[in-house]
Amino acid sequence: MEIKAWAIKQYKQGLTKYTYEKNVGENDVLIQIKYCSLLKADIFFIDNFWGDTKYPLVPSSEMFGVVVKKGKKVNNIKIGDYVGVGYQTDACLKCTSCREGKEQFCNKQRVIAIHENGGLAKHIIVNSNFVYLIPSNLQKPEYVSLLGYGxxxxxxxxxxxxxxxxxxxxxxxxxxxxxxxxxxxxxxxxxxxxxxxxxxxxxxxxxxxxxxxxxxxxxxxxxxxxxxxxxxxxxxxxxxxxxxxxxxxxxxxxxxxxxxxxxxxxxxxxxxxxxxxxxxxSYIGSRKEMKELLLFAEKKNIRALTQVFSISEVSKAISILRNNKGPFNIVIKISV
Ligand SMILES: [Zn+2]
Structure with a gap:
């Protein structure tokens, strides 16, 4: 299917509308994105600061949305669930690290900006093993960054x-x-x-x-x-x-x-x-820790001090982040 997104098509170019093809595999879910964050780390990827960015780049590695379609082997997530996706989108789930519950160290892991398109899009397709149910109290923009920085x-x-x-x-x-x-x-x-x-x-x-x-x-x-x-x-x-x-x-x-x-x-x-x-x-965390964090954050009200931008203001948000003039956290409203 065709996914509508926003991307940096080549190094040093600005953000433009972009579509790419991806189909919902048997272990995948299709998520309609509500909110995605833009972090300083996204600017580093946009500017190829670490040298491993793949263009075209659809930025954003923290997002909330609603599941609208699922593959036939998915049984941990239902259509209509409010979910979140973070930086890591897949792992082999067979290697020693994966078997020990440390799938963030898997050599075959897939992550946004290097292997996958990100959340600055109308939809994203992700392996359901790396999709997290978001408690109803946390379904707000100030909690999006729990998924990565959290x-x-x-x-x-x-x-x-x-x-x-x-x-x-x-x-x-x-x-x-x-x-x-x-x-x-x-x-x-x-x-x-x-x-x-x-x-x-x-x-x-x-x-x-x-x-x-x-x-x-x-x-x-x-x-x-x-x-x-x-x-x-x-x-x-x-x-x-x-x-x-x-x-x-x-x-x-x-x-x-x-x-x-x-x-x-x-x-x-x-x-x-x-x-x-x-x-x-250390680098991100495991899926078990993500689930623990969501419960902990709900109990203790851990959230980012957030300013919400509309999708039409996204280039402005990138410029603010690049110049270090931003609020603590920027979230883009995609469809709410
Ligand atoms: Zn593995």
Whole structure:
């Protein structure tokens, strides 16, 4: 069938209407899209920042919609269900990672922007194993980014095994960071936000963040040496990462879910000197974690601070994101 979408047809071109052919396979569902997000990560794909974008590119890796057709082997989803799709759209479900419930590490996985067209479209066809039922309380634009940035944050924080009362920090309080910070706050951690954007602090206080440190202020960083158990990096900005390792307690962990532009470098002695500090990273999360997150988000009201744009304003939204002038989260209304 013909899918109507919006795409960047070639590198450096603007967004235009685009149609592509795809049929509903026996394990697939056809979803009529209601909302999709536009993230800074979409701009990186549009601009081929990581070098692996396939054009034509239909952006958006987080979307909500309603199932309008399903393949004959689909029995986990019904026609009329309100569902969500995130960055990962398929995996082999047979390899060791898949069998261990870590299908986000599958070598044969398929993801939006590299293997699949995204959610900036009237419809999308996705394997039903990677389609998630959205609880009725969450069927609003501010919850769309749970599917990507929410999952990435939730999975990283879950695997950190943080204990009650641990001192935690979040570096970068943009779209990804403000969702991660809410998850940490809702788990009763005292969260320090490392941000140099003062205009954001009023809104960040509203979502429960009480403590702020400017990561560019060396004196403030020095004063807090050795005081953090866990620091989650959600930014693509480059900082002097040795300063952040120095902020960690002897068994502290600096964990990257944002990907800074340049190589990370620091003296190895900072990991080992009277300490067992670690630096780590992670990528999205599993299907099980997505289901856990949706329940957790409903209970704790984890949501993105969102501005909704109409489809006619999508080029404006891309330009706002490219210039870093946007609200925390942008969602495009496709058909509501
Ligand atoms: Zn696999």
């Amino acid at each position: 999952l990435t944050s939730y999975s990283a924080i879950k695997h950190a095994n943080l204990k009650k009362g641990m001192a935690v920090g979040v570096v970068g309080l943009g779209n990804l960071g403000h969702i991660a910070a809410q998850i940490l706050v809702s788990k009763n951690h005292t969260v320090t936000a490392f941000t140099h954007t003062e205009e954001k602090t009023t809104q960040l206080k509203k979502i429960g963040i009480r403590r702020f440190i400017n990561p560019l202020n060396e004196k403030d960083l020095d004063k807090n040496k050795g005081t953090f158990d866990y620091i989650l990096v959600t930014t693509y900005h480059d900082y002097d990462w040795s300063k952040f390792i120095e902020l960690l307690k002897p068994e502290g962990n600096l964990h990257f879910i944002g990907l800074p532009n340049k190589n990370i470098s620091f003296p190895a002695i900072l990991l080992a000197d009277y300490a067992r500090r670690t630096v780590s990273g």
